[in-house]
Amino acid sequence: MRSEPEPITITGVNGRATAYEDHVNISRKSFGGLLFQGFKGEKEIFYSDLKGIEYKKPNLMLNGYIQFITNAELAKNQAVGWVGTTLDAAEDPNAIILRAFKKSNVRMYEKFHRYVMLKLQAAKQSKVQNINLSNASYSTADELQKLATLRDQGIISNEEFQQQKQKLLNQ
Template sequence: MEKEYIFKSKGKSFVKIKDDKISIIKKGIIYAVNQGFKGEKTLFIKDISAIQVKKSGLLIGYLQFSLKGGYESKGGVMDATKDENTILIGNKKDYLQALEIKEYVENFISNSSSTPSIKSLPEQIKEYKSLLDEGIITEDEYNVKKADLLSK
């Protein structure tokens, strides 16, 4: 997937998603004052541990990325304006874009984090025993595998 988003509240943020990366460019006075001119920042989606969308109401809303091993800003909107991993949102279009990004990131993480389960030693031996019982492997092959597993 490759898609670009423009957030236009209290400054301008450009967010580009390309496969496993999110690139963020911030422009405008509020970002310059609070964060300086930092250029483009790239986040690898696999490094994102949480994503939060706060809808704007009386105060401005935000889309915030938390990274594994990183500092998570917890001070609400005031900290969000200073956090380089946060994009400010102020209108319905921004909010809907933020929800779309959140959904993409969550789907990407859940689809790529399926790790194979590691079977216990007795489960592995039972698996080879059933292969022996079904005639798929010979008794010699079973004994070699069993001895190999027990020696680890």
């Protein structure tokens, strides 16, 4: 029996993000989350729905952020700084503003970022494989249909049809 890996949680200025095997959960159940986001519920974003992840590592002088991009046109520009974090950045429903008060926080942010990037990459590869499988099965079925039409029209013999069919199915 395969067990699920432990989720990874990071806490930022405007909420908390937890990375699971197939999705990220964004929660605003914190003072900063309430202040910047209001009484919003939790949000789940599946890796397969992501267009990308933008990450800026925080340091002692500047805030950082992690932003989950589901639609490039709707993504807000993340202008973050020590005191210059914009309200737009803090109000982005798909972003968590990160502070580096402790080195352990930064290490956790880095671990979280690596994990979600691996999951995003795996989701994108899975999509490509599914498209390739779909195209391959469609083109094989399409070719078989064409061969059957040629056979039915008497252009090729049943023996030729069977030979070509076997070739296609063996590919």
